[in-house]
Amino acid sequence: MDEFSIADVLAEVAVLVKPHFGKGRPADYIPQLASVPPGKFGMAVRLVSGEEAVVGDADEGFSVQSITKIFSLGLALNRFGDEVWTRVGKEPSGTPFNHLSQLEAEEGVPRNPFINAGAMAICDQLMDVFKDPPALVRGFAGFLAGEKAEIDEAVAASELANAWQNRAIANLMRGKGTINHDPEAVVAAYCRQCALTMSCRQLARAMLPLAAGGFSPIVEETIFPERLTRRLNALLLTCGIYDSVGSFAYRVGLPAKSGVGGGIVAIVPGKAAIAVWSPALDRFGTSVVGTVALERFTQLTNCSVL
Numbered sequence: 660m661d662e663f664s665i666a667d668v669l670a671e672v673a674v675l676v677k678p679h680f681g682k683g684r685p686a687d688y689i690p691q692l693a694s695v696p697p698g699k700f701g702m703a704v705r706l707v708s709g710e711e712a713v714v715g716d717a718d719e720g721f722s723v724q725s726i727t728k729i730f731s732l733g734l735a736l737n738r739f740g741d742e743v744w745t746r747v748g749k750e751p752s753g754t755p756f757n758h759l760s761q762l763e764a765e766e767g768v769p770r771n772p773f774i775n776a777g778a779m780a781i782c783d784q785l786m787d788v789f790k791d792p793p794a795l796v797r798g799f800a801g802f803l804a805g806e807k808a809e810i811d812e813a814v815a816a817s818e819l820a821n822a823w824q825n826r827a828i829a830n831l832m833r834g835k836g837t838i839n840h841d842p843e844a845v846v847a848a849y850c851r852q853c854a855l856t857m858s859c860r861q862l863a864r865a866m867l868p869l870a871a872g873g874f875s876p877i878v879e880e881t882i883f884p885e886r887l888t889r890r891l892n893a894l895l896l897t898c899g900i901y902d903s904v905g906s907f908a909y910r911v912g913l914p915a916k917s918g919v920g921g922g923i924v925a926i927v928p929g930k931a932a933i934a935v936w937s938p939a940l941d942r943f944g945t946s947v948v949g950t951v952a953l954e955r956f957t958q959l960t961n962c963s964v965l
């Protein structure tokens with residue numbers, strides 16, 4: 660990858676994605692996200708070796724949503740180790756991120772930490788020892804990005820006012836003993852965590868430890884043990900894109916995580932962290948243009964873990 664001019668590749672990607680604008684729709688079940696202009700597009704690549712390139716709206720903040728689940732899982736694994744796996748599984752769900760009946764059929768144990776049930780179980784576990792998990796996630800994300808990140812309280816309130824399905828999930832898990840705190844408090848914390856605002860440039864920097872064996876070249880600290888880094892990437896590859904993770908791996912071939920704000924982060928292990936944003940989503944909740952951009956990027960640079 661070092662043999663390419665990343666800036667040139669991104670410029671080419673920005674042209675190649677053009678025919679795909681107009682497909683998909685921004686998330687509207689969180690009313691505050693429905694008004695984001697669907698034509699936005701930004702992409703940032705940060706190499707482990709230090710080079711950074713961006714294109715389009717890469718410095719504009721957007722709602723990170725489920726991408727924050729990487730930060731919360733990383734924090735939980737660092738704090739609780741394998742105890743995390745007594746609450747959530749490590750298998751792809753094959754169902755939408757807010758699915759309910761699978762959770763009931765499986766005794767309230769979420770398939771993985773990236774679906775909503777799994778992320779709320781992680782949030783509940785963090786609540787055992789931290790007063791304010793969303794603030795912790797915000798602080799961690801900002802630390803890794805090398806600059807402060809903020810929670811958009813309007814987005815958090817907008818989601819919370821409509822979070823009926825997530826309330827059902829949290830109540831089911833409370834009934835089954837997967838979570839211990841008041842389900843309403845867990846849903847509220849989860850919605851605030853998801854409402855983190857970051858730009859593509861900040862996200863690419865913050866994700867760099869996953870590409871660099873757990874070390875952050877940004878803050879010059881080891882963030883995760885190397886083995887844990889590999890495991891996080893394995894979970895991203897198998898569970899990061901919900902029930903379209905197979906076709907995403909087929910097209911892009913990188914560990915990645917989507918969010919309904921239209922962001923996707925992807926990891927090229929040993930080489931780079933990538934963040935892309937475009938708000939219109941496919942029916943699985945993944946950015947249409949973002950996926951095409953990553954597909955073209957991996958084709959042009961020949962980088963894939965597969």
Ligand SMILES: NC(=O)CC[C@H](N)C(=O)O
Pocket residue numbers: 723724725726756757775818825850853917918919920944
């Ligand atoms: N995939 C996502 O980004 C979903 C996150 C969103 N906060 C929700 O719970 O629905």
